[in-house]
Amino acid sequence: MIKAGIIGGSGYTGGELIRILLNHPNTEIDFVYSTTRAGKPIASAHQDLLGLTDLKFSGEVNPNVDVVFLCLGHGNSTAFLNENPFSTSTKIIDLSNDFRLQADSTFNGKRFIYGLPELNKSSIQSAEAIANPGCFATAIQLALLPLAKAGLLNNEVHINAVTGSTGAGVGLSPSSHFSWRNNNVSWYKPFTHQHLGEIGESLNSYGNPVGKLLFLPNRGNFTRGILATVYTQFDGSLEEAKQLFTDFYKDAVFTHLSEEEIHLKQVVNTNQCHIHLHKHENVLLVTSAIDNLLKGASGQAVQNMNLMFGFPETEGLLLKAGVF
Template sequence: MIEAGIIGGAGYTAGELIRILLRHPEVNLNFIYSTSQAGKPVASIHQDLLGETDLKFNGEINSNADVVFLCLGHGNSKKFLAENTFSEKTKIVDLSTDFRISADDHSFVYGLPETKREEISAANYIANPGCFATAISLAILPLASESLLKEEVHVNAVTGATGAGTSLSETTHFTWRDNNFSAYKAFEHQHLAEIKQSVKNLQSDYSSVINFIPNRGNFSRGIHCTAYTGFRGGLEEAKELYQDFYKNAAFTFLVEEELHLKQVVNTNKCLVRLQKFGDKILITSIIDNLLKGASGQAVQNMNLMFGLEETLGLKLKANYF
């Protein structure tokens, strides 16, 4: 059994990670570290786990764990690793932004399995992609793989309230979110850097702008992304390209029908749909921001790192009804 630990156990991504790992056939959840909740039953915070586990939050880490997931606030993973050490055998999956840009001085591999499977399988340290970055990258990377991004890319995407984390702010209160919709961080979202990095890895000469407008929706979870750019080829040509690009992908699927979030919420799937309008291609992609956009993809990466079947513990059904 893989002995696993979680650092920062009280947030949404940690809650979903705990839920998955408790049911993973090859994992024993060894410890869940939380300075704010140490000593409390895990199910007292993650109340969907009542009756599922007797684990309590730990105030200490097990430095000999086989794998550790960092579910800390952005900027805190580097600080934590500077102050704490793990054994040489310990693999680390970081769910923050701290190690996602490869130009920075670190040994973390960017963990997007659809493009980095071999590197992930050989890695000891993984930087788990961001939620928006996952949905947008999976929408446009097949075009980049054939150097077919010739113009600016325009992206509009909306995320649920869980994308903001558990910390309260003016825009996370129910009275603000309910019956409301808003854009934020237009053209400046932090995930743009990793999206551009992924595009450049496949199409090094791409120099046009990726225009991204993120939106807040009044629902709990999921990301619905629409992206469009110039494309001179036909729709069938594009479909063949995407089918080939994702032929070995465990969780990313090209579909014909109109997409909606209930198809993916509570799963590790990304669904992609293509449409052609004149000389433009419209790509729609949908994911669950807490699973394929965070905890599910982290477990997918862990499976690859340990040579396990990629889908192990992740065959989840969408909450369609």
């Protein structure tokens, strides 16, 4: 049994992390730190946990926990770790973008490993610190990594992906307000989204040429999930593409190739990524679907924790979607 701490536990990712860890057989939550809710019950922020835990938010940090999860806004993890140093034996899993890029991956003597298990599983197993991937980045990388490894991303790659409103975080903004979001769809940050940096580093890690990535993110009028459609020139057959993806993900416990067209309800509330391939003339269309709060955030963070501590990779994460 290991002791876990959570920093920033009142948001969406913090809530999902608490829900998973409460049911994880090898983990005990030592504290959930919050500057705004210290002393209040966890269920005051996460009403779905009413009756499942008596934990209260803490205003203090235990620096000697076995693992700490940072569920802070982007740019805040660095400042928090500077002000609140943890034991040298404490493993750190950061869910922000502070340490995802290679240039930012070393901090206070710790090297943050990019935590995409389908790409870096062996490095994660021996890591002291993890930079958890972004949600869009996870969906898009899982759609493209097999092609990158095979050197088949020489041409432009067109990416269109839509995310639910929880991707914007728990704080209110005009574009997350119900009256604006309901019955509405819009794009944002066209071709400049912040996840492009980590996507590019992963795709280029195989040393093969990668064409220009043209990414158009969209806001959907639903709460959870990401559906990404990615297409690029592909001169092989559809069966060759399927074999490429099957071989790449043969040992992946959460990423699966579907023969049927996929949709978000298959993966929402799970740590799964489902992928479907379609070929039209010389263009290969790859569709991927994930839950942005689980495989795109908290679920993947626990998957990384499992690998770091030698637990079964699926421990605490065998969650079923509700497709009805």
